[in-house]
Amino acid sequence: MKRSTLYFGLLSGGLVIAFMYAIGFFWEGLKTGLMISLIASFIYVCGWMFYSANYAPDYMEKYTQSLIEAKRASGATEEEMTQYEEKVARSIEMNKNPAFKAFITFTEIFPVGLVISLIGALVFRRKEDPSVLMDEIGNT
Secondary structure, X not given: OHHHHHHHHHHHHHHHHHHHHHOOOHHHHHXXXXXXXXXXXXXXXXXXHHHHHHOOOOHHHHHHXXXXXXXXXXXXXXXXXXXXXXXXXXXXXXHOOHHHHHHHHHHHHHHHHHHHHHHHHHHXXXXXXXXXXXXXXXXX
């Protein structure tokens, strides 16, 4: 689900960003890209919070159980397994806090938008004075 959402968001957001960058300087384009990234990240966080609460309430337990089984299969000692299980239990407890869960979800997606915004601002920037561009648009 994350990949398809990210792909769709980058595709549709990229078209808007490309248009906005075509008529502005680097900073204006970067601000536009960051706003789109913030809005998309907010929507993503809301969607994940809703999905995980209603359709996958035991997701974290199942996920951490698979991590523990993978660690055990890798040949970890009992002492390592005890430490790892304690670490995983702390992660489960922290994930029960909605603010923490929302923050972690936000940090999954926003850095990608930040990088795309920076790249887009660099690629699509114009060196001309924006007032000249606006005059050209107004005269057509």
